[in-house]
Amino acid sequence: MKISLLISTYNWPDALDLVLLSIENLTFKPDELLIADDGSTDTTIDLINAFKKKSSIPITHVWHKDDGFKRSEILNKTIAKSKGDYIIQTDGDCILHPLFIKDHYSLAKKNRYLFGSRVSLNEETSATLFLNKKVKFNFFSTGLNKRTRAIRISFLSVFYRSKTELSKKIRGCNISYWKKDFISVNGYNEDMTGWGREDSELITRMINKGCVGKRVRYCGIVYHIWHPPASKTSFNKNDQIQKDATLNKTIRCKNGIDKYL
Numbered sequence: 581m582k583i584s585l586l587i588s589t590y591n592w593p594d595a596l597d598l599v600l601l602s603i604e605n606l607t608f609k610p611d612e613l614l615i616a617d618d619g620s621t622d623t624t625i626d627l628i629n630a631f632k633k634k635s636s637i638p639i640t641h642v643w644h645k646d647d648g649f650k651r652s653e654i655l656n657k658t659i660a661k662s663k664g665d666y667i668i669q670t671d672g673d674c675i676l677h678p679l680f681i682k683d684h685y686s687l688a689k690k691n692r693y694l695f696g697s698r699v700s701l702n703e704e705t706s707a708t709l710f711l712n713k714k715v716k717f718n719f720f721s722t723g724l725n726k727r728t729r730a731i732r733i734s735f736l737s738v739f740y741r742s743k744t745e746l747s748k749k750i751r752g753c754n755i756s757y758w759k760k761d762f763i764s765v766n767g768y769n770e771d772m773t774g775w776g777r778e779d780s781e782l783i784t785r786m787i788n789k790g791c792v793g794k795r796v797r798y799c800g801i802v803y804h805i806w807h808p809p810a811s812k813t814s815f816n817k818n819d820q821i822q823k824d825a826t827l828n829k830t831i832r833c834k835n836g837i838d839k840y841l
Contacts (some may be wrong), residue, residue, distance in 0.1 A: 584664030589672030619646025767837030774814020
């Protein structure tokens with residue numbers, strides 16, 4: 581199967597630079613890299629273009645004009661251009677463990693999505709990352725919150741069984757799924773603008789369709805760079821959309837990826 585690594589980003593080129601450096605350190609590389617850009621300025625665009633010139637991975641950068649938080653829309657536009665069978669998704673502020681892709685690949689199974697946690701780098705540590713361009717961490721590294729999430733003992737992941745319930749641990753910075761499953765539920769719901777619930781609402785519809793979820797634990801590690809919390813002004817609206825999808829057992833959203841296919 582062909583693997584597409586998907587990264588969403590918005591106007592934080594220093595963080596994206598570290599993420600791209602961590603991609604170069606991957607022991608198992610994706611077949612393509614997709615960058616979903618929610619309207620970043622030329623600084624980010626120049627960074628991506630420079631990375632394209634030195635990377636052996638085919639890169640597709642999809643950008644649209646900055647019109648507020650429209651992550652769902654740019655993710656749909658980007659996935660519509662993907663060539664892989666399987667999407668592994670993270671964010672532009674998450675440094676990847678060298679075995680991140682391999683771990684998701686090894687656990688991929690028909691009719692199943694995967695979800696993992698993130699190791700949080702504290703504020704003090706995050707402030708020094710950009711100067712040192714540090715992208716390698718382990719359990720003993722300083723400045724880690726949720727330190728046990730940095731332990732990689734991949735065979736322990738077999739003890740986490742697939743489930744049909746939605747987990748509260750769903751994070752868009754560490755999920756993977758089959759592209760055909762994504763298309764079948766019409767992708768992200770673009771009625772959800774602003775921060776909050778867009779990833780878990782997508783997964784809710786996949787569950788309604790019959791997909792099961794498996795937690796990626798003791799492998800599939802990402803390190804999240806600290807930043808101030810996002811505005812939650814749209815959270816209540818988005819939360820209600822997710823609740824409606826659960827109550828109505830919705831499979832396909834109306835305002836989704838089909839318009840780009």
